[in-house]
Amino acid sequence: MAVSILSGANSHLVAEAWGFKAEDIKQFNPDLKVGLIYDVVLSKWSEDSKKILETKADLAIAGNALSVFDEQLLQRGIAKAD
Numbered sequence: 001m002a003v004s005i006l007s008g009a010n011s012h013l014v015a016e017a018w019g020f021k022a023e024d025i026k027q028f029n030p031d032l033k034v035g036l037i038y039d040v041v042l043s044k045w046s047e048d049s050k051k052i053l054e055t056k057a058d059l060a061i062a063g064n065a066l067s068v069f070d071e072q073l074l075q076r077g078i079a080k081a082d
Contacts, residue, residue, distance in 0.1 A: 001032070001078060002025060002032055002034055003035040004018070006037065008043055011038070011044060011046070012048065012049045015045070015053050018036060018057070022034040022057045034056075034058050035059040035060075036057045037063050038062060039063045041064065059073065
């Protein structure tokens with residue numbers, strides 16, 4: 001799994017760019033999962049921006065929701081429980 005932490009003043013532009021990057025990564029290696037963690041403390045993300053991240057990445061989660069990161073990995077079949 002490839003994970004990136006996203007921040008930025010122009011969050012919609014960042015979301016669009018990472019939407020394309022996620023597609024490129026998956027095209028290059030279909031087995032590689034893409035995870036995106038977006039900053040909600042210093043950056044505002046519109047619903048459209050979040051939708052881009054959620055539809056293009058295998059896992060997109062707000063930085064303040066990291067406590068459920070492992071649960072989301074399990075629910076999406078990215079990780080397996082012991």
